[in-house]
Amino acid sequence: xxxxxxxxxxxxxxxxxxxxxxxxxxxxxxxxxxxxxxxxxxxxxxxxxxxxxxxxxxxxxxxxxxxxxxxxxxxxxxxxxxxxxxxxxxxxxxxxxxxxxxxxxxxxxxxxxxxxxxxxxxxxxxxxxxxxxxxxxxxxxxxxxxxxxxxxxxxxxxxxxxxxxxxxxxxxxxxxxxxxxxxxxxxxxxxxxxxxxxxxxxxxxxxxxxxxxxxxxxxxxxxxxxxxxxxxxxxxxxxxxxxxxxxxxxxxxxxxxxxxxxxxxxxxxxxxxxxxxxxxxxxxxxxxxxxxxxxxxxxxxxxxxxxxxxxxxxxxxxxxxxxxxxxxxxxxxxxxxxxxxx
Amino acid sequence: xxxxxxxxxxxxxxxxxxxxxxxxxxxxxxxxxxxxxxxxxxxxxxxxxxxxxxxxxxxxxxxxxxxxxxxxxxxxxxxxxxxxxxxxxxxxxxxxxxxxxxxxxxxxxxxxxxxxxxxxxxxxxxxxxxxxxxxxxxxxxxxxxxxxxxxxxxxxxxxxxxxxxxxxxxxxxxxxxxxxxxxxxxxxxxxxxxxxxxxxxxxxxxxxxxxxxxxxxxxxxxxxxxxxxxxxxxxxxxxxxxxxxxxxxxxxxxxxxxxxxxxxxxxxxxxxxxxxxxxxxxxxxxxxxxxxxxxxxxxxxxxxxxxxxxxxxxxxxxxxxxxxxxxxxxxxxxxxxxxxxxxxxxxxxxxxxxxxxxxxxxxxxxxxxxxxxxxxxxxxxxxxxxxxxxxxxxxxxxxxxx
Numbered sequence: 001x002x003x004x005x006x007x008x009x010x011x012x013x014x015x016x017x018x019x020x021x022x023x024x025x026x027x028x029x030x031x032x033x034x035x036x037x038x039x040x041x042x043x044x045x046x047x048x049x050x051x052x053x054x055x056x057x058x059x060x061x062x063x064x065x066x067x068x069x070x071x072x073x074x075x076x077x078x079x080x081x082x083x084x085x086x087x088x089x090x091x092x093x094x095x096x097x098x099x100x101x102x103x104x105x106x107x108x109x110x111x112x113x114x115x116x117x118x119x120x121x122x123x124x125x126x127x128x129x130x131x132x133x134x135x136x137x138x139x140x141x142x143x144x145x146x147x148x149x150x151x152x153x154x155x156x157x158x159x160x161x162x163x164x165x166x167x168x169x170x171x172x173x174x175x176x177x178x179x180x181x182x183x184x185x186x187x188x189x190x191x192x193x194x195x196x197x198x199x200x201x202x203x204x205x206x207x208x209x210x211x212x213x214x215x216x217x218x219x220x221x222x223x224x225x226x227x228x229x230x231x232x233x234x235x236x237x238x239x240x241x242x243x244x245x246x247x248x249x250x251x252x253x254x255x256x257x258x259x260x261x262x263x264x265x266x267x268x269x270x271x272x273x274x275x276x277x278x279x280x281x282x283x284x285x286x287x288x289x290x291x292x293x294x295x296x297x298x299x300x301x302x303x304x305x306x307x308x309x310x311x312x313x314x315x316x317x318x319x320x321x322x323x324x325x326x327x328x329x330x331x332x333x334x335x336x337x338x339x340x341x342x
Numbered sequence: 343x344x345x346x347x348x349x350x351x352x353x354x355x356x357x358x359x360x361x362x363x364x365x366x367x368x369x370x371x372x373x374x375x376x377x378x379x380x381x382x383x384x385x386x387x388x389x390x391x392x393x394x395x396x397x398x399x400x401x402x403x404x405x406x407x408x409x410x411x412x413x414x415x416x417x418x419x420x421x422x423x424x425x426x427x428x429x430x431x432x433x434x435x436x437x438x439x440x441x442x443x444x445x446x447x448x449x450x451x452x453x454x455x456x457x458x459x460x461x462x463x464x465x466x467x468x469x470x471x472x473x474x475x476x477x478x479x480x481x482x483x484x485x486x487x488x489x490x491x492x493x494x495x496x497x498x499x500x501x502x503x504x505x506x507x508x509x510x511x512x513x514x515x516x517x518x519x520x521x522x523x524x525x526x527x528x529x530x531x532x533x534x535x536x537x538x539x540x541x542x543x544x545x546x547x548x549x550x551x552x553x554x555x556x557x558x559x560x561x562x563x564x565x566x567x568x569x570x571x572x573x574x575x576x577x578x579x580x581x582x583x584x585x586x587x588x589x590x591x592x593x594x595x596x597x598x599x600x601x602x603x604x605x606x607x608x609x610x611x612x613x614x615x616x617x618x619x620x621x622x623x624x625x626x627x628x629x630x631x632x633x634x635x636x637x638x639x640x641x642x643x644x645x646x647x648x649x650x651x652x653x654x655x656x657x658x659x660x661x662x663x664x665x666x667x668x669x670x671x672x673x674x675x676x677x678x679x680x681x682x683x684x685x686x687x688x689x690x691x692x693x694x695x696x697x698x699x700x701x702x703x704x705x706x707x708x709x710x711x712x713x714x715x716x717x718x719x720x721x722x723x724x725x726x727x728x729x730x731x732x733x734x735x736x737x738x739x740x741x742x743x744x
Contacts, residue, residue, distance in 0.1 A: 012481025017565065017718040019415075019480070044420075047401070051372050052408030053416035063418055063481050089382045096378035099385035100690075106388045137451075 007066065007075040009033065014061035024056075024064060026079040031056070033064055047087045048073050111249070119244045123237050128203070131240050132182060135203030139186065142207075146194060150187035151210050157187050160213070160223070167224050167295030176294030177287060180204055180234045185227065187213075196309060200230040202239035215308050221301040225292045225339065232287030238280040285338055302339035306332045365709040369701040371409035373694035379405055380693040396426035410704060412479055413715070420483075421476040429472070436461070455508060459501060463493035470561065479564065482720055487568065488561030496553040499546050507539040548582035549575055555653045565718035567659035573652065581652060585645050592640040593633075600629050639681055643673035654707060661713040668706040676702055 004026055010019035011033055022034035030037045044057035054066040054073075066072040089095040139147075150157065168179060183204035190197055190209035196216075198208040206227065216223050233239060292299050310332060383398035400423040407417040436458065443454035467488055474484040552575045562569035604626075647670040654666035680695035 014478075014481045014483070015720050017480040017482050018716040046408065047404070049405065049408070050375050051370050052405065053411070055408065055416065055418045057418060057420055061420070061478070061481070061483060063478065065415065067414070086382060086386070090375075090378050093378065096381040100381045103381070103385045103388055106385070110388075 005075055005078040007071060009056075009064040009066050012063050012065065014058075014063070019065070022064070024075075026081070045076075045081070046072075048076075048083055048091060050091075115245060115248060118248070119241050122244055123240055126240065128182070131237065132203035134243075135201040135205045135239070138201050139205050139207070143188075147188040147190060147207065149189065151189050152187050152213065156213075160187075161185060163220060164224065164227055167228075167292065167297055169295075171291050171295035174294040174296075176291050178235065179231065179291070183231060183234050196312065198226050198230050200233035200239055202237070202243060204234045206230045206234065215312065216305060219301050219304050221292075221298045222305040224295070224297045225288055225299045225302050226305070228288030228292040228295075228297070229284045230288070231291065232284030233280065235287055236280065236283055238284065241280070285335060289339055300340040303336045306336050362710070362712050365413035365711050365715070367704050367707050367709070368411045369409055369704045370411060371406060371697045371700065373697040376405060376697050377690075377693040393427075396430045397423040399423075400426060406700060407477070410700075412709070415480050418478050419476055420478060421472065429469075433465070452508065456505075459497075459505065463497050464490060467493040470558065474562065480715060480718075482565050482718060485563040486561045487563050488557050492557055496557040497550075499553065500543075500550040503539065503542050503546060507536075507543070510535075510539075548578045551582075551649075552578040555649075559653060559657045562657075565720055567662055567718075569657055569659055571653065571657045573656045577652060581645075581648050584648070585641065588644050589637065589641045593637050596633050596636045596640075600633050604629060635681060636678075639678045640674060643677045644670050647673045650703065650706075661711055663710040663712075664707060665710065666707045668703060672702060 006023050006025045009022055009024045011022045012019060020034070024031065024033045026032075026040075027037075029040050031040055031043060038058055042059035046054040046056065049069070052069065054069050056064040056066075058064065083091070089099060152160075164185060171177075172179070181204075183206060186205060186207045188207050188209055190207075190211060194209050194211070196209060196212035196214075198206065198212055200206045208223075208227070208230075212226070213223065216226075289299050379401065383394070383401060386394040387398055400419065400421055403419045403421065407419045410417050440454045440458050443450040467486070467490060470486040470488065474486040477484045552573055555578075556571055556573055559569050559571035559573070647668040650668050651666045654664040657664045676698055680691070680698065683691040684695055
């Protein structure tokens, strides 16, 4: 029988801080150190690394300390202790770089296929009432920050509401698309920050800004088409999808980027929102056009809307060097054609 | 790296000199090695859909501990990743419920916030108990002795205004009523009082910070050595005011520099028609971002360096006296380098940055010791975390990071 390889270690018993030099060797299922021994199953072995000290943690709080890491690694190998798969990957540049590549590939796959799938399932499961509570909460938050009460008089607001319900009634009579059970138009002053704008929140709250109604005061058909488009977002529950996606992406990003910067971890979430919303915009355009046409609206008036919007954007860019309009909407020309085609 | 490799084994077996001596702290971790550990950990976290997180954390702590040599002896981490897993699930559920509730209804958000406030000091204490109770040096477990009551008391100056503000803002938040003039006035009043409440919180934050540090440092223990901190609240306030001053001055300087650069650009390239182009605006935004990051890279290291020195230089025990000489200039240079390289490499530099920061912050601390630590003996009742009687911290393995 060959002698088991031995190594000297500093033994700390967990009670006294004095190091006791001992000889350490492996024998079957036990680790012997000096006059003592411990079953291998109860030990915590150190992982092989190039730097740092090696310590074997003993059950009951003591430990064996090996200041010479290289000698420990040689002894462990000679004693028949192999490295775990994780350690082998960690110690190899090739395998650790491969794991980064796999990580990126995995993230890309999760983003392209896993995320939309998971979001769709989550949207199916979440009840409409939850979505509505979420939307109301969002609107409340925005009312504090970006939105001010509308400058429109009560009669003006009522007139727009009447016109909209007229379109919906006609569309229903004409067999137009299904309208979501709950939705509500809110008039708000979005100030300079939002400009002429309309957006749908999860749960059916649709906000339309004074600036948009000013811009299209003489083009009610365009306003109705815009509202139809927003109703499309409500019907397809785009707001909820967007929030779930952005939430999931920011969680993953914060795990990877960690505490480094909220700026960095917010960026992927924002990009995700943008990339996804293009398909959503087309879906909402189609819904809005179908609904508005069924309600007797001339959707080709959207051309006027896009032209005025472009003029206004140009003017604001000329006046303000910081304003860069990064639109999430598909190119204007394409959409003008879409709303005008028979 | 070679000198460290050679020095590490040589340092340990030296015969210990006479009792009053300085325990040097050295950090021998390597960025390139931690990079590989980090890469494999990330892959495992992804493959397990996040469940590997506590195991990755335990491995990270073990690596950093094995490379933190105090007087030639490394720290060891005894935490059981499976226990950390329980704590991880508890924290994940808690934080998930909290952030979820906030999105769905204001009432649920208040309840969730109150619950979080109510349990946070207990979690904080539990995490300190877990981390220290599972850290040992020379086989001696450290410990955390801060009581639950003190944890809550330390949070009072932060909680009282915060709770008042949250309750008030939830109840008094204006809703559009339809009357434009009245609504505008309500919004304006709401904005002003929010600002006022934030101001009060900011004024109280140095006090809170001092109380947090006092609670932590008074609770640290190893063998018979119980930490004592003599941290005056006035000095923390002084640091707070200096921090504001540094922020203002650096903002002015950095912005002046940016204006000079921009002016130089206009002077060199002229201000033709293309100056209004998209590229000019992108450049403007980029300069703004650089200004923002530069100011942060000055203010954050300043606060971190001064606070580390302030807190640790005021900390001692019967036999130990801590000395921290972290220089702001070095930490600033390192932070700037770390941020730049992390940004340029899309985050790949992060593990290198973590190792470099740990090295700088640890190696500037020295411990004067009037006894020979080898004579120390663990206290009878202070054995191991699972024997301290407080199950919660150890059962859930809560580790929020120190």
